[in-house]
Amino acid sequence: xxxxxxxxxxxxxxxxxxxxxxxxxxxxxxxxxxxxxxxxxxxxxxxxxxxxxxxxxxxxxxxxxxxxxxxxxxxxxxxxxxxxxxxxxxxxxxxxxxxxxxxxxxxxxxxxxxxxxxxxxxxxxxxxxxxxxxxxxxxxxxxxxxxxxxxxxxxxxxxxxxxxxxxxxxxxxxxxxxxxxxxxxxxxxxxxxxxxxxxxxxxxxxxxxxxxxxxxxxxxxxxxxxxxxxxxxxxxxxxxxxxxxxxxxxxxxxxxxxxxxxxxxxxxxxxxxxxxxxxxxxxxxxxxxxxxxxxxxxxxxxxxxxxxxxxxxxxxxxxxxxxxxxxxxxxxxxxxxxx
Amino acid sequence: xxxxxxxxxxxxxxxxxxxxxxxxxxxxxxxxxxxxxxxxxxxxxxxxxxxxxxxxxxxxxxxxxxxxxxxxxxxxxxxxxxxxxxxxxxxxxxxxxxxxxxxxxxxxxxxxxxxxxxxxxxxxxxxxxxxxxxxxxxxxxxxxxxxxxxxxxxxxxxxxxxxxxxxxxxxxxxxxxxxxxxxxxxxxxxxxxxxxxxxxxxxxxxxxxxxxxxxxxxxxxxxxxxxxxxxxxxxxxxxxxxxxxxxxxxxxxxxxxxxxxxxxxxxxxxxxxxxxxxxxxxxxxxxxxxxxxxxxxxxxxxxxxxxxxxxxxxxxxxxxxxxxxxxxxxxxxxxxxxx
Numbered sequence: 277x278x279x280x281x282x283x284x285x286x287x288x289x290x291x292x293x294x295x296x297x298x299x300x301x302x303x304x305x306x307x308x309x310x311x312x313x314x315x316x317x318x319x320x321x322x323x324x325x326x327x328x329x330x331x332x333x334x335x336x337x338x339x340x341x342x343x344x345x346x347x348x349x350x351x352x353x354x355x356x357x358x359x360x361x362x363x364x365x366x367x368x369x370x371x372x373x374x375x376x377x378x379x380x381x382x383x384x385x386x387x388x389x390x391x392x393x394x395x396x397x398x399x400x401x402x403x404x405x406x407x408x409x410x411x412x413x414x415x416x417x418x419x420x421x422x423x424x425x426x427x428x429x430x431x432x433x434x435x436x437x438x439x440x441x442x443x444x445x446x447x448x449x450x451x452x453x454x455x456x457x458x459x460x461x462x463x464x465x466x467x468x469x470x471x472x473x474x475x476x477x478x479x480x481x482x483x484x485x486x487x488x489x490x491x492x493x494x495x496x497x498x499x500x501x502x503x504x505x506x507x508x509x510x511x512x513x514x515x516x517x518x519x520x521x522x523x524x525x526x527x528x529x530x531x532x533x534x535x536x537x538x539x540x541x542x543x544x545x546x547x548x549x550x551x552x553x554x555x556x557x558x559x560x561x562x563x564x565x566x567x568x569x570x571x572x573x574x575x576x577x578x579x580x581x582x583x584x585x586x587x588x589x590x591x592x593x594x595x596x597x598x599x600x601x602x603x604x605x606x607x608x609x610x611x612x613x614x615x
Numbered sequence: 616x617x618x619x620x621x622x623x624x625x626x627x628x629x630x631x632x633x634x635x636x637x638x639x640x641x642x643x644x645x646x647x648x649x650x651x652x653x654x655x656x657x658x659x660x661x662x663x664x665x666x667x668x669x670x671x672x673x674x675x676x677x678x679x680x681x682x683x684x685x686x687x688x689x690x691x692x693x694x695x696x697x698x699x700x701x702x703x704x705x706x707x708x709x710x711x712x713x714x715x716x717x718x719x720x721x722x723x724x725x726x727x728x729x730x731x732x733x734x735x736x737x738x739x740x741x742x743x744x745x746x747x748x749x750x751x752x753x754x755x756x757x758x759x760x761x762x763x764x765x766x767x768x769x770x771x772x773x774x775x776x777x778x779x780x781x782x783x784x785x786x787x788x789x790x791x792x793x794x795x796x797x798x799x800x801x802x803x804x805x806x807x808x809x810x811x812x813x814x815x816x817x818x819x820x821x822x823x824x825x826x827x828x829x830x831x832x833x834x835x836x837x838x839x840x841x842x843x844x845x846x847x848x849x850x851x852x853x854x855x856x857x858x859x860x861x862x863x864x865x866x867x868x869x870x871x872x873x874x875x876x877x878x879x880x881x882x883x884x885x886x887x888x889x890x891x892x893x894x895x896x897x898x899x900x901x902x903x904x905x906x907x908x909x910x911x912x913x914x915x916x917x918x919x920x921x922x923x924x925x926x927x928x929x930x931x932x933x934x935x936x937x938x939x940x941x942x943x944x945x946x947x948x949x950x951x952x953x954x
Binding site: 402406523557593594 | 622623624654676677697698699700701720721723724741745746747748750776855857858859860862867869871874875876878879880892894895896897898900914915924926927930931932933952953954
């Protein structure tokens with residue numbers, strides 16, 4: 277099948293770019309040095325490609341992601357890098373033989389893990405991002421609480437999410453070292469073999485973590501692209517121009533993608549040679565880019581749209597299409613959506 | 616079941632508020648005067664309630680919405696108020712006995728409708744919003760093209776979306792009259808019995824359309840609420856506090872809702888007595904509202920979150936829960952998602 281035969285909107289994953297991204301990261305962080313984060317793509321078929329290049333442990337953000345990975349046979353070592361107050365669904369997976377580890381940062385989340393039948397935890401430590409995670413000073417106490425409930429403590433986790441876009445690189449490295457010093461101090465109190473941290477933005481500078489939780493590198497975001505990372509845009513959204521018109525003297529075109537097919541928290545999407553005016557539920561109105569000299573597309577023509585944020589974009593789609601240029605290779609269900 | 620037993624994030628629909636919204640709108644626009652837009656909720660169970668108060672024709676934004684409504688037995692008179700370049704799936708529904716009408720605004724979309732097996736169209740007219748729709752001057756020609764292809768032309772449609780938030784009310788009424796004058800002039804050239812327009816923001820002032828396409832009134836948006844419309848917030852997102860902490864001296868809490876459970880195009884959600892700091896994929900960090908005097912919730916407590924935009928929020932969820940206070944009444948699948 278050719279991509280022209282796909283109904284739009286359609287998420288496209290360019291196989292060569294994806295594979296290059298996976299290979300580049302696997303060279304930098306081989307095997308267990310990377311724990312790919314599946315929240316970035318929510319797709320077990322894509323995770324299978326990450327497994328194929330040597331990463332057999334994965335990071336998840338939701339219970340559903342853990343369940344879906346286990347169901348897909350990718351449950352060798354799943355880390356739910358998030359707190360839960362009801363871990364019973366995780367306990368079912370553990371009882372079925374999957375290795376599931378959950379983050380804890382409080383007495384309540386330790387109790388939930390133990391009560392739910394989970395056997396292994398990591399202590400989540402706040403290293404500067406005001407989100408989940410105990411203070412570094414509390415980490416040892418949380419680990420003791422967990423051991424007191426019969427849980428194995430595999431180590432410490434701390435996501436330096438506030439530093440992903442820090443620039444210049446030397447400053448990012450310095451700030452990452454400071455954040456990881458907090459995590460290493462906590463880890464000294466916690467024990468265990470894991471120091472889990474990092475993301476696509478800091479994968480190259482975070483040399484303190486034993487494993488990096490990067491996810492965005494596989495499909496890549498437009499925001500991350502500004503950092504000059506060696507990963508290409510593997511994901512685009514194929515759209516069809518439904519209508520054209522003029523506002524005053526200014527011509528515009530309307531594509532059939534919008535708020536229900538694009539994650540909008542990072543703003544409007546990008547269209548090559550186009551200037552996006554606004555997005556509605558199922559439409560994006562765009563004009564010609566200034567000075568581009570390009571003609572606006574006509575009704576029925578296809579355009580490629582780059583979402584401003586990949587993660588929430590993927591969560592709006594049932595499937596993505598693996599393509600090689602104009603050729604459609606496979607349909608990959610986005611099977612890890614929901615909670 | 617009580618709502619405390621629901622896993623979060625969970626979309627809640629308060630039955631009494633929903634029913635009051637449906638009753639209020641049905642009193643203002645009874646029967647065929649309203650063609651409820653299902654894009655706002657993407658839920659056939661909710662559409663069934665709209666049908667029950669007397670509206671048997673519906674507006675859809677996607678082919679999937681049309682298919683889902685037909686499959687649910689709500690296919691008496693479905694208007695796809697959007698252009699399509701491949702209408703074959705609509706033709707299948709028509710052949711099966713459902714009444715499906717599609718919007719056209721160009722020779723290409725007329726050809727697609729005819730080639731796809733659709734038999735009825737409306738001519739979509741641009742009345743000031745730079746999106747789909749031909750110019751008023753072109754409308755008669757498009758109608759002739761359609762008739763020339765054997766299509767019945769049911770009338771004209773023109774959405775004054777740019778006026779939904781116009782204020783004050785008298786100015787909105789004046790601008791709506793201007794926009795509808797364009798639509799009525801086009802309708803005079805087009806013919807047919809329908810003049811389809813309007814939305815929740817203009818439902819009270821648009822006295823020119825023969826039918827109003829409102830959708831948001833059922834669940835209501837925080838933006839629309841600022842207009843003082845007589846519709847209440849029926850929809851909220853139930854969240855659980857996963858973690859708490861302090862940034863410097865300032866305490867915050869973290870709820871388990873974020874970019875993958877909230878439409879973000881209108882900005883951050885609202886939390887009662889809270890001030891949202893930022894949203895991540897699966898988290899919202901918030902502090903106490905200034906001067907609220909309220910305590911921040913503790914780990915494990917539930918909070919209600921109001922999304923800034925209902926339509927794209929609903930599209931991120933598999934289901935919503937109909938509730939009466941603390942009691943869960945029904946699970947309603949969000950069964951019209953996708954394309």
